[in-house]
Amino acid sequence: MKRIFKYTKINWTIFISMILLLPFVIQNDYWIQMVTLMGIYAILAYAMDFIGGYSGQVSMGHGGFYAIGAYTAGILATKLHFSFLPSFILSILVGLIFGAIVALPAIHVSGFYLAMETVAFALIVVTGLERLETLTGGVQGLIDIPSPTLGTLKLLGLSVSKVGFYYITWIIVLLIVIFVYKLIHSYYGRALSAIGGSEIAAESMGINTGYYKYITFTLSAGITAGAGALYGFLIGFLSPEIFGFSMSVFILAMALVGGMKSTVGPLIGAAIFAFLPQTLQAFRGANNLVYGLILMFSYIIIPKGLAAFFSDRKPLLKVKLNESITANIPFNSRRYSTEDKRLILKLEGITKSFGGNIAVKQLDMEVMQGEIHALIGPNGSGKTTTINIISGIHEPTEGKVIFNGTDITKLKIHQRAQLGISRTFQNLRIFPDMTVLENVLVGAHVNYKSGLKVIFDTKNVKDEEIRNIKKAYEVLEFLGLQDYADSIATELPYGIQKIVEVARAIMSDPYVVLLDEPAAGLTSEEIERLGNTILKLKEKGITVIIIEHHIDFVLNLADRVTVLDFGEKIFEGLPQDARHDQKVKEVYIGGDVAIA
Numbered sequence: 266m267k268r269i270f271k272y273t274k275i276n277w278t279i280f281i282s283m284i285l286l287l288p289f290v291i292q293n294d295y296w297i298q299m300v301t302l303m304g305i306y307a308i309l310a311y312a313m314d315f316i317g318g319y320s321g322q323v324s325m326g327h328g329g330f331y332a333i334g335a336y337t338a339g340i341l342a343t344k345l346h347f348s349f350l351p352s353f354i355l356s357i358l359v360g361l362i363f364g365a366i367v368a369l370p371a372i373h374v375s376g377f378y379l380a381m382e383t384v385a386f387a388l389i390v391v392t393g394l395e396r397l398e399t400l401t402g403g404v405q406g407l408i409d410i411p412s413p414t415l416g417t418l419k420l421l422g423l424s425v426s427k428v429g430f431y432y433i434t435w436i437i438v439l440l441i442v443i444f445v446y447k448l449i450h451s452y453y454g455r456a457l458s459a460i461g462g463s464e465i466a467a468e469s470m471g472i473n474t475g476y477y478k479y480i481t482f483t484l485s486a487g488i489t490a491g492a493g494a495l496y497g498f499l500i501g502f503l504s505p506e507i508f509g510f511s512m513s514v515f516i517l518a519m520a521l522v523g524g525m526k527s528t529v530g531p532l533i534g535a536a537i538f539a540f541l542p543q544t545l546q547a548f549r550g551a552n553n554l555v556y557g558l559i560l561m562f563s564y565i566i567i568p569k570g571l572a573a574f575f576s577d578r579k580p581l582l583k584v585k586l587n588e589s590i591t592a593n594i595p596f597n598s599r600r601y602s603t604e605d606k607r608l609i610l611k612l613e614g615i616t617k618s619f620g621g622n623i624a625v626k627q628l629d630m631e632v633m634q635g636e637i638h639a640l641i642g643p644n645g646s647g648k649t650t651t652i653n654i655i656s657g658i659h660e661p662t663e664g665k666v667i668f669n670g671t672d673i674t675k676l677k678i679h680q681r682a683q684l685g686i687s688r689t690f691q692n693l694r695i696f697p698d699m700t701v702l703e704n705v706l707v708g709a710h711v712n713y714k715s716g717l718k719v720i721f722d723t724k725n726v727k728d729e730e731i732r733n734i735k736k737a738y739e740v741l742e743f744l745g746l747q748d749y750a751d752s753i754a755t756e757l758p759y760g761i762q763k764i765v766e767v768a769r770a771i772m773s774d775p776y777v778v779l780l781d782e783p784a785a786g787l788t789s790e791e792i793e794r795l796g797n798t799i800l801k802l803k804e805k806g807i808t809v810i811i812i813e814h815h816i817d818f819v820l821n822l823a824d825r826v827t828v829l830d831f832g833e834k835i836f837e838g839l840p841q842d843a844r845h846d847q848k849v850k851e852v853y854i855g856g857d858v859a860i861a
């Protein structure tokens with residue numbers, strides 16, 4: 266997509282100045298109200314982009330949270346005579362509580378299932394609003410909410426004018442923009458993008474994906490409820506039909522048409538959808554049809570939304586390679602000792618069956634610290650299943666996985682990654698829309714401790730980021746990838762992407778790296794480079810378990826080898842012995858000639 270506008274700081278200054286000056290230029294209540302509504306819609310679109318754009322969660326029920334916020338504020342203000350500020354804050358809290366409940370299944374489900382769950386939630390909310398008549402006014406609606414229009418809205422004892430409310434709304438929009446921007450441009454945001462890119466790869470980098478999805482969904486619900494409260498105060502009237510299913514579609518459409526994963530996208534979406542109804546006067550009654558058509562066609566014509574015409578990608582902090590960086594690779598030296606030859610990983614009687622199909626049968630395997638251990642065997646012999654059992658993707662039907670003397674059989678993928686088991690994938694799982702540097706930094710996730718504090722530019726937060734960026738550059742240099750640091754990783758040649766996955770895997774200082782068919786699809790030159798990369802890992806004391814079909818390549822590289830056939834171990838020992846083992850030869854060439 267050709268960028269037409271460079272959305273820099275200056276553009277933001279122009280935009281903020283316009284918002285500030287607008288009430289002086291347009292002294293018209295109707296237009297002030299419309300631009301205030303646009304601000305509220307922008308908050309909704311940011312809340313949706315936060316989950317949909319980054320962590321890839323699909324909510325078809327945000328209209329429900331919008332309604333909950335609006336009605337909480339409306340009821341507090343009309344029945345209990347709360348003023349604006351406490352009503353607004355409490356509505357966000359109630360939104361967070363409902364978000365936290367609805368988000369519970371989000372830990373386990375995603376995509377279609379989450380969409381269905383949220384649809385059900387939105388329908389329940391609307392039914393509840395209709396039934397709880399004494400509180401909500403039922404289908405008749407909730408009237409006389411203090412509003413700037415009626416002149417009854419109070420903030421700190423003072424009446425809030427329409428212009429005053431306009432400024433309040435846009436200050437909140439600005440705070441949300443800063444919040445989302447800071448979060449997204451931190452390790453937290455990279456974790457969310459990684460989850461959106463590949464949940465399994467994110468987990469394998471030590472990211473507790475369930476936790477991140479839960480927190481993000483809950484925050485998004487709270488923000489949406491806050492927008493609902495603003496809407497109630499702006500309009501002064503609420504009715505359940507405003508928040509029907511089409512409202513949830515409307516919110517999703519705003520975020521999509523504006524453009525997901527972008528700081529300007531939600532503003533563009535909000536501007537279009539705030540003013541569209543005016544333009545659609547002629548199509549009265551067919552609004553939903555028009556929204557649907559816009560959604561369909563915008564997805565075909567501009568799949569990344571209108572924001573794709575803008576460039577607002579913030580480059581990561583650059584750390585010059587030659588600046589105060591030690592020459593040594595900062596892998597945690599306590600973890601590695603090339604001399605230490607103790608047992609690091611042990612599989613005890615592992616069996617894995619998928620229905621009636623036994624993929625791995627009674628497998629015992631021992632891997633020593635610092636060795637390159639090859640796992641080979643014909644197609645379907647259970648190699649990937651074994652790697653998946655070690656990394657935690659599959660739980661074995663029987664048997665134990667012992668890592669560094671501890672039984673880790675029941676641990677989740679991210680917990681194993683945190684302990685020091687990292688991996689690459691048979692089919693590349695590079696995080697899309699991220700540079701090589703950003704991809705590699707996701708691998709450093711376990712080194713970050715700031716949590717939500719990343720939204721504040723404190724010294725600790727900055728230092729943590731700088732330390733990890735420096736380390737990422739060093740890892741890139743170590744693997745000869747430094748020239749690609751700022752390239753979008755998925756746009757690089759396949760062979761380079763494979764090495765990027767290795768770089769990402771070693772950023773967390775793992776004890777063990779699992780490489781699943783790293784040489785598949787590579788040219789002979791790329792295979793040679795990969796071989797050198799693996800030897801470099803060994804030099805650093807990193808244990809490598811590698812699955813490979815290029816037998817000669819892997820037997821030349823490996824210190825020891827395990828051979829599987831139909832899920833059973835037929836050989837474990839030195840590569841030179843494997844070459845002459847009768848069973849191994851039969852499996853590979855069906856004869857008695859030594860493997861080349």
Ligand SMILES: Nc1ncnc2c1ncn2[C@@H]1O[C@H](COP(=O)(O)OP(=O)(O)OP(=O)(O)O)[C@@H](O)[C@H]1O
Nearest residue numbers: 619622623624642643644645646647648649650651
């Ligand atoms: N998720 C799954 N569900 C059902 N069957 C599976 C699953 N994963 C693997 N299998 C089956 O288990 C057996 C071993 O598969 P696995 O992928 O571990 O073999 P492999 O040695 O890695 O093969 P390849 O070299 O072709 O990648 C195969 O028969 C496969 O069809």
